[in-house]
Amino acid sequence: MNVNCLRIVPSQPQVKFISLFSRTHNYSLLKLSSSVVMSYxxxxxxxxxxxxxxxxxxxxxxxxxxxxxxxxxxxxxxxxxxxxxxxxxxxxxxxxxxxxxxxxxxxxxxxxxxxxxxxxxxxxxxxxxxxxxxxxxxxxxxxxxxxxxxxxxxxxxxxxxxxxxxxxxxxxxxxxxxxxxxxxxxxxxxxxxxxxxxxxxxxxxxxxxxxxxxxxxxxxxxxxxxxxxxxxxxxxxxxxxxxxxxxxxQVTAIENSEEASFFDPLIRNLDFPKQKLGVKAPPVRIDSQAKYGALSRGDGAIYLRFPHKGYREKIWDHAAGCIVVTEAGGVVSDASGNPLDFSKGKYLDLDIGIIVTNQKLMPALLKAVKESLEEKASSL
Incomplete structure (x- = not known):
């Protein structure tokens, strides 16, 4: 399980520190105390x-x-x-x-x-x-x-x-x-x-x-x-x-990116990371945060969201979906691999976009997204 929606809960002093997904793609989770699990x-x-x-x-x-x-x-x-x-x-x-x-x-x-x-x-x-x-x-x-x-x-x-x-x-x-x-x-x-x-x-x-x-x-x-x-x-x-x-x-355990189906939000720059990963699986087209739910049970493997320049993501569009996926063993990050930060009010401050997948696919997906964005920027 990876919990990148939560690092520490200050109001619960008995909570141990949780190490999150980082740019080095390390995943670790210290055991949560039973009092934390029961506290909500x-x-x-x-x-x-x-x-x-x-x-x-x-x-x-x-x-x-x-x-x-x-x-x-x-x-x-x-x-x-x-x-x-x-x-x-x-x-x-x-x-x-x-x-x-x-x-x-x-x-x-x-x-x-x-x-x-x-x-x-x-x-x-x-x-x-x-x-x-x-x-x-x-x-x-x-x-x-x-x-x-x-x-x-x-x-x-x-x-x-x-x-x-x-x-x-x-x-x-x-x-x-x-x-x-x-x-x-x-x-x-x-x-x-x-x-x-x-x-x-x-x-x-x-x-x-x-x-x-x-x-x-x-x-x-x-x-x-x-x-x-x-x-x-x-x-x-x-x-x-x-x-x-x-x-x-649980999220899908797929490791082979060729078999990883995308939840396709019909964004223009989605094909670039798809091509780099060699994806052959058909896309799953679905609206709303229902994507997060479907991904949490393994219906598909990857969800990318890259809104147009200047758009500010709202926390209500991702907060529930984020924990539903991470508690199912998945990972939710921005385009640099940073966990989403819901602590700054109504908006998320992101590096370009949002990436959602399982832990095994995330390193290759981050690399593909980074290379795709760099190539797109150099072609402008």
């Missing part, structure tokens, strides 16, 4: 519950979206309704499940647009969706949220995060394009403690429970709906969203 149990249970309940709202909105064929008109309003509703639900559940803990969320949405004139109908729809979902879940009695309650729940996500204290990190719907198409998206929730990711949950309502392949989109008979969850030192598990028993997952 309440938060872990709350996170799984929040992400699962939010998934129900998103599924309902997506179903209506597809029935009305709105996606062909590029009308984004139903997606916005699902984003807001998911964020409100996650905030509500976490506060209810953890009432004695300081509460801070770094999240993608805020209520500014919902407070404008003309947004009353949209706000009421979100409120109705949230209340219906809470009622169906049945965990919180006959509680009914007002529109102001929903606005406040959404605005719980205004935290800036940082290196001190505990902060939840949320992307209420990661993968807007997939959501609109009726394809893949994820509710991504993680917890930072002193700037380090200590647990993460990925709720992937449309991801098949069985391993996916390059043609999985054409398989209509597969059962779908996965919940991936990982806690520092405890491994990564996958559970059907219907609540069946979880199973422990």
């Amino acid at each position: 149990d309440k938060e872990f249970a709350a996170a799984k519950k929040a992400a699962s309940i939010a998934a129900r709202l998103c599924q309902k909105v997506q179903k209506a979206l597809l029935q009305s064929d709105v996606q062909s008109k590029l009308d984004r309003s139903p997606v916005t309704v699902a984003d807001y509703g998911s964020q409100a639900l996650v905030s509500f559940v976490l506060e209810r499940e953890l009432p004695s803990e300081p509460f801070s969320i770094v999240a993608e949405e805020d209520s500014k647009d919902l407070r404008k004139d003309g947004a009353q109908d949209t706000l009421q729809r979100i409120t109705d969706l949230v209340n219906d979902t809470i009622s169906i879940d049945g965990s919180y009695g006959s509680i009914t949220l007002s529109t102001e309650d929903v606005l406040k729940a959404i605005d719980s996500g205004k935290s800036e995060g940082g290196s001190h204290g505990r902060h939840w990190v949320l992307d209420p719907i990661d993968g807007t394009k997939g959501f609109v198409r009726g394809d893949q998206y994820a509710i991504a929730l993680a917890l930072l403690d002193e700037g380090k990711v200590v647990l993460g949950v990925l709720s992937c309502p449309n991801l098949p429970l069985a391993s996916i392949s390059s043609d999985y989109q054409h398989s209509a008979d597969k059962e779908v709906g996965c919940l991936f969850f990982a806690k520092i030192g405890a491994g990564t598990y996958m559970q059907p969203l219907n609540g069946s028993s979880p199973v422990k997952v």
